[in-house]
Amino acid sequence: MKSQASFWEADVSKNRYDLIVVGAGIVGLSSALFYKRKHSEKQVLVLDRASHPLGASTRNAGFACVGSIGEHLADMEKESEKNIGRRIIRRYRGLQLLKETLGEKAIGYEACGGYEFFNSQQKFKEVAPEIDHFNGWLEELLGEEGVYEAQRLEGYPVIYNRLEGALHPGKMMQELIRKTSESGVEIRWNAPVQEVGSSGEVELQNGESSSLILKGQNVLMAVNGFARKLLPEIEVHPARGLVLVTDEQDVMPWKGTFHHDRGYIYFRNIGNRLLIGGARNIAVEEEETNQFGINERIKDYLIGFVSNVLRLPPGWQIDYEWSGIMGFTPTKTPIVERVDGCRYIAAGLSGMGIAIGMDVGRSAAEMMD
Known part of the structure; x- marks a missing residue:
């Protein structure tokens, strides 16, 4: 027998959020945190499919790096020196932002x-x-x-x-979750998103056989390696x-x-x-x-x-x-852009999530102002 949403679930789902972020990794939480800090009166919701960030944010090696000479030389075979210079600056500033926002001790930085x-x-x-x-x-x-x-x-x-x-990715995400929650952002775990409509409808799988629709004035998809599940055409x-x-x-x-x-x-x-x-x-x-x-x-x-x-x-x-x-992404440059209507994407960190993830999140928050 197909389960149905309760009155209470249906009633809450009528709430229209100012921003819904899909993905509670470093980019998703950072974008929600910076957006909420600038717009304290707005309602912000972060959704994640698992009980904790599952993609790469807590499953990486914990390297805080701006890049080796060999890596940069290899990148120069595909990109201009100017673009690689921009990326080095972003990695350097991104790490500074991460340490300043969360604190070196809290993230186990060495x-x-x-x-x-x-x-x-x-x-x-x-x-x-x-x-x-x-x-x-x-x-x-x-x-x-x-x-x-x-x-x-x-x-x-x-x-x-x-x-x-180097840093401790588990401690980093624990502190980012804490700061984001304390800012007033609502975080829902075990909330897998099935589809995001161009008008801001976010369909959640609610149990085995029913779905729940949430509505956002803006929706940011920050799911990095899983981006093509929601946007098959995206080059990530x-x-x-x-x-x-x-x-x-x-x-x-x-x-x-x-x-x-x-x-x-x-x-x-x-x-x-x-x-x-x-x-x-x-x-x-x-x-x-x-x-x-x-x-x-x-x-x-x-x-x-x-x-x-x-x-x-x-x-x-x-x-x-x-x-x-x-x-x-084909060039290792992340995609941070408006897709259409009220949908936005921030993904394709190309293995540099620790260094640039928070900076990408801040850029996404500014993009949706």
Whole structure:
């Protein structure tokens, strides 16, 4: 028998919100927070399909990074230096905004620095000559001197980046949820959205066999890697990322955050544990999916990297493994725009959600003024 909405549910659903945000990740909550701070009298609702942000906001590796030289050089094969410069500025300012808004202690921020890691002397020789150029460029863009420096670590050549750090994504989202709720924004969990109409009708799946319609004067879809479920025509493609965390080691030689192979592989220490993730470039088509899961080929590759390249002692074990879903645009530039009517989109963070997510959310809030 089909269940029906109760009188109380139907009555509440008649309320018209000034803003409905679909997605309670870093972008969705940030947009709601900044919008509410500017418009305290307006009614703002955030909807999320799960009991907590599920896509990438709490399932990433916790890197607070502006980018390695190797990553920027690879991007220059697809984009102009001017556009990449804008992205570096956005990452830098986005991280400042995140720390200022939530507080470094609350998000577990560590100013540990970051390293571009090379296990090939030839690859290092291709990138290292660009250090002076990029130091001059970042001084011009950010006012920061001497950002990059060539070093050696555990016998490998590395390029140190003093601007980078690490944080705790769980604590970050916990604090963002708290601040957003305290601002007066209503957050509904376990509220999967089926469809968003151009006139602001948001259809929720209400139980197994009935639906509930909410109405918003404006509706922002901030679902990143899941954007095409609501807007099939949008140029945001899902990409799954794998993350592994080892058991505790007696000694952990790798302290800080590390990027390898143009950023496709990344690792860092969590105390005396090693976190490692990425390598989706060895199975690009398989990993262009919005389905969670473990790709065994990528897992085996990362395990081999830990044992043979990073040389953790024999007998190390994986204590945690999980996947997250990111959203990529063709140029890595996020899409923040009005779709039609009262519908807006903020998605496609292209693996840079920690650095730019809050800034994208603020831009989305300003767009809907």
